[in-house]
Amino acid sequence: MQNYKMHMLVCGGTGCKSANADQIVLNLKKALSECGMSDDVSVTQTGCFGFCEKGPIVKILPDNTFYTQVKPEDANEIVTSHILYGRKVHRLLYKDQTTQEAIEDSKHMDFYKKQHRVALRNCGFIDPGNIEEYIARDGYLALADCITSKSREEVIQIVKDSGLRGRGGAGFPTGLKWEISSRYDDDQKYVVCNADEGDPGAFMDRSILEGDPHAVLEAMAICGYATKASEGRIYIRAEYPLAIKRLENAVKAAEEYGFLGEKILGTDFSFKVSLTFGAGAFVCGEETALLRSMEGGRGEPTTKPPFPSEHGLFGKPTTINNVETFANIPVIIRQGAKWYRSMGTEKSAGTKVFALAGKINNVGLIEVPMGTTLREVIFDIGGGIKNGKKFKAVQTGGPSGGCLTEKDLDTPIDFDNLIAKGSMMGSGGMIVMDEDSCMPAVAKFYLQFTQEESCGKCTPCRIGTTRLLELLELICNGEGTLDSLEELRRLSMVIKDTALCGLGQTAPNPVLSTLNAFWDEYVAHVVEKKCPAGVCTKLLDYTIHADKCKGCTMCFRVCPAGAITGKVKEVHIIDVSKCIKCGACMDTCKFNAITRG
Amino acid sequence: MGVVKSKEDLIKLRESCRQLVKVRVQGEQIEDLTQITVFMGNSGFRSGAKEIMNHFFSKLQELGAQDIVVLQADSSGLVAFEPLVGVKRPGSEQVLFGKVNLEKADEILQDFIINGKSIDGILALTNS
Ligand SMILES: Cc1cc2nc3c(=O)[nH]c(=O)nc-3n(C[C@H](O)[C@H](O)[C@H](O)COP(=O)(O)O)c2cc1C
Ligand code: SF4
Ligand code: SF4
Numbered sequence: 001m002q003n004y005k006m007h008m009l010v011c012g013g014t015g016c017k018s019a020n021a022d023q024i025v026l027n028l029k030k031a032l033s034e035c036g037m038s039d040d041v042s043v044t045q046t047g048c049f050g051f052c053e054k055g056p057i058v059k060i061l062p063d064n065t066f067y068t069q070v071k072p073e074d075a076n077e078i079v080t081s082h083i084l085y086g087r088k089v090h091r092l093l094y095k096d097q098t099t100q101e102a103i104e105d106s107k108h109m110d111f112y113k114k115q116h117r118v119a120l121r122n123c124g125f126i127d128p129g130n131i132e133e134y135i136a137r138d139g140y141l142a143l144a145d146c147i148t149s150k151s152r153e154e155v156i157q158i159v160k161d162s163g164l165r166g167r168g169g170a171g172f173p174t175g176l177k178w179e180i181s182s183r184y185d186d187d188q189k190y191v192v193c194n195a196d197e198g199d200p201g202a203f204m205d206r207s208i209l210e211g212d213p214h215a216v217l218e219a220m221a222i223c224g225y226a227t228k229a230s231e232g233r234i235y236i237r238a239e240y241p242l243a244i245k246r247l248e249n250a251v252k253a254a255e256e257y258g259f260l261g262e263k264i265l266g267t268d269f270s271f272k273v274s275l276t277f278g279a280g281a282f283v284c285g286e287e288t289a290l291l292r293s294m295e296g297g298r299g300e301p302t303t304k305p306p307f308p309s310e311h312g313l314f315g316k317p318t319t320i321n322n323v324e325t326f327a328n329i330p331v332i333i334r335q336g337a338k339w340y341r342s343m344g345t346e347k348s349a350g351t352k353v354f355a356l357a358g359k360i361n362n363v364g365l366i367e368v369p370m371g372t373t374l375r376e377v378i379f380d381i382g383g384g385i386k387n388g389k390k391f392k393a394v395q396t397g398g399p400s401g402g403c404l405t406e407k408d409l410d411t412p413i414d415f416d417n418l419i420a421k422g423s424m425m426g427s428g429g430m431i432v433m434d435e436d437s438c439m440p441a442v443a444k445f446y447l448q449f450t451q452e453e454s455c456g457k458c459t460p461c462r463i464g465t466t467r468l469l470e471l472l473e474l475i476c477n478g479e480g481t482l483d484s485l486e487e488l489r490r491l492s493m494v495i496k497d498t499a500l501c502g503l504g505q506t507a508p509n510p511v512l513s514t515l516n517a518f519w520d521e522y523v524a525h526v527v528e529k530k531c532p533a534g535v536c537t538k539l540l541d542y543t544i545h546a547d548k549c550k551g552c553t554m555c556f557r558v559c560p561a562g563a564i565t566g567k568v569k570e571v572h573i574i575d576v577s578k579c580i581k582c583g584a585c586m587d588t589c590k591f592n593a594i595t596r597g
Numbered sequence: 598m599g600v601v602k603s604k605e606d607l608i609k610l611r612e613s614c615r616q617l618v619k620v621r622v623q624g625e626q627i628e629d630l631t632q633i634t635v636f637m638g639n640s641g642f643r644s645g646a647k648e649i650m651n652h653f654f655s656k657l658q659e660l661g662a663q664d665i666v667v668l669q670a671d672s673s674g675l676v677a678f679e680p681l682v683g684v685k686r687p688g689s690e691q692v693l694f695g696k697v698n699l700e701k702a703d704e705i706l707q708d709f710i711i712n713g714k715s716i717d718g719i720l721a722l723t724n725s
């Protein structure tokens with residue numbers, strides 16, 4: 001086996017690959033070979049480092065140098081300067097957001113300091129295409145341990161004691177789910193991995209599958225052993241081609257090594273895994289709809305009970321868990337329930353992966369112990385709000401969640417706290433909004449999504465979300481009244497109580513939470529007909545300030561509505577009744593004479 | 598690679614696989630390791646620092662030492678003392694050795710680092 005002195009890791013996640021990371025790998029290898037160092041330094045492509053915004057990432061070890069926004073043409077300099085002479089390529093080092101100082105190694109980056117990577121332990125560390133690197137990280141040892149020296153009951157007990165709760169959204173205790181499934185006897189039982197990940201802006205499951213596919217396979221096999229199932233199915237959206245490829249390779253390798261297949265590790269336990277591709281409908285992430293879709297039917301939810309544990313895929317007892325839930329299992333088995341419980345809060349043990357997005361400096365993927373506060377996540381790890389703007393709100397739980405504000409920043413994040421605050425954990429999406437975001441418009445954005453994704457099976461959701469959206473459009477167009485706000489609230493409550501599945505039941509959450517936290521902003525839209533954040537175009541007035549206008553006629557010439565009048569070198573005027581609020585005049589004026597408000 | 602037939606086989610396989618990620622694990626645990634830093638840059642390179650560094654690598658390989666890591670850094674500017682080597686134990690300050698040759702390198706590794714003896718040649722300056 002090669003004895004390398006240094007390792008170069010190049011991010012092979014979807015984000016960095018789309019920014020030419022593959023070419024970086026080739027160029028690094030070429031540069032190394034030109035310097036005669038191919039035997040001293042290895043180049044490996046890993047999964048996502050989580051720092052996608054600043055990708056492509058190249059990390060050098062053992063010195064933990066973290067290069068960001070690397071281009072293929074930088075490869076030569078990295079090799080001839082850093083590798084050959086120990087001289088780091090300063091311009092590629094990450095710069096601290098506040099001090100602008102270059103940080104020499106990843107251990108000193110605020111982004112990583114407060115993180116605790118359990119589910120992501122191998123992402124950005126191993127080559128997901130090499131099963132031996134997974135084995136080096138104790139891979140498949142948990143499975144080996146379970147099937148050779150633990151009873152099913154013992155395995156379930158460990159998972160129960162760990163306090164692990166489902167990471168797919170609802171937070172159901174995983175050990176309990178396994179126990180219930182194990183009670184149903186049948187000739188055929190299934191383990192299903194939910195890799196649908198339909199929440200817009202979320203990519204934690206994709207990153208785990210791309211970066212550490214074997215962890216999920218190992219966990220599914222452990223679940224199969226514990227629940228007496230011999231077959232595993234992964235439901236993954238077809239829009240995740242890289243994750244699919246890595247999973248398929250992983251299944252093949254696991255079969256070759258005998259971790260999947262017949263009589264695993266010389267025991268009587270047999271387990272196989274296959275993939276089913278989803279078409280990317282949000283509702284297909286809901287477990288009953290997912291199972292129907294897997295069977296080849298329409299992806300429509302069905303009433304529960306019966307629960308999948310009893311009556312799942314093809315009517316057989318089925319244990320269905322989320323990707324991240326599974327990714328925690330092998331470590332829990334190896335390190336024990338007590339270790340897992342030592343992280344997180346009393347009712348939400350362990351860690352959680354979040355996808356940070358929106359108006360935040362460090363957009364990316366992070367993992368923190370449950371109980372970390374929103375403030376730590378947004379300001380310490382996330383680096384605060386972009387362009388020095390003010391924080392306004394954060395939407396957790398995607399389209400099913402709600403928004404939290406300044407006063408919630410010191411809330412420790414866990415399942416129950418978020419629900420108590422009118423939001424939810426969901427799958428871990430976190431979209432940060434700054435002072436320029438208009439909250440009724442944010443609610444409208446989410447309703448557009450849920451209304452479009454509603455499967456249409458039940459009336460409250462099909463008609464109700466459409467009505468909610470109409471009301472929000474009315475409000476954002478300045479045609480709403482205080483009665484519209486009352487109607488919005490009333491209808492939201494009705495939908496919550498009467499929709500058939502989680503999609504409809506949670507769809508009003510963004511509306512309710514913004515109504516509660518930003519009532520004044522709604523009132524401004526319907527009473528004063530103003531959008532305080534300056535977003536809703538129909539509510540904006542464009543004004544030319546006489547003291548600044550030089551009469552250059554530029555605005556007159558660009559106005560598509562003929563709303564501007566004025567003579568050369570004289571002050572121009574906008575006719576509000578003709579103005580269609582397109583903003584072209586303001587963009588054109590070189591003298592900042594036109595304002596919007 | 599054939600089928601892994603038992604848990605014992607898997608544990609054996611893991612031992613050999615560990616070599617694949619050893620350097621990365623060292624990076625992960627760097628604060629807990631004794632760090633030998635060889636100062637390179639063009640001047641260090643010309644003074645023969647690369648040979649010294651490679652010597653440390655092969656000695657450590659021979660010894661199978663897990664808790665010592667060799668790092669490379671840019672020239673510190675102390676050109677007259679190159680090849681310059683720094684040793685940093687977990688939780689303590691780095692000490693520097695100047696004009697290190699192969700013999701001195703062995704002494705640093707065997708006597709100073711592994712056996713914890715005090716040896717001659719520690720430079721009376723810190724690298725900052
Ligand atoms: C509309 C809707 C979409 C969902 N989408 C997902 C999804 O993309 N991934 C997921 O794991 N769970 C999703 N769920 C939750 C699943 O129904 C189910 O609770 C989960 O897969 C169970 O796994 P867990 O206990 O490990 O979280 C969704 C639920 C609803 C109502
Ligand atoms: S709540 Fe919406 S998505 Fe769910 S079954 Fe009813 S119509 Fe379909
Ligand atoms: S572009 Fe500006 S300065 Fe020129 S006429 Fe219009 S408002 Fe006046």
Ligand code: SF4
Nearest residue numbers: 559579580582583585
């Ligand atoms: S906003 Fe558009 S329509 Fe209105 S005055 Fe300016 S250019 Fe004309």
Ligand code: FES
Nearest residue numbers: 011013015016048
């Ligand atoms: S895809 Fe490269 S850091 Fe996320």
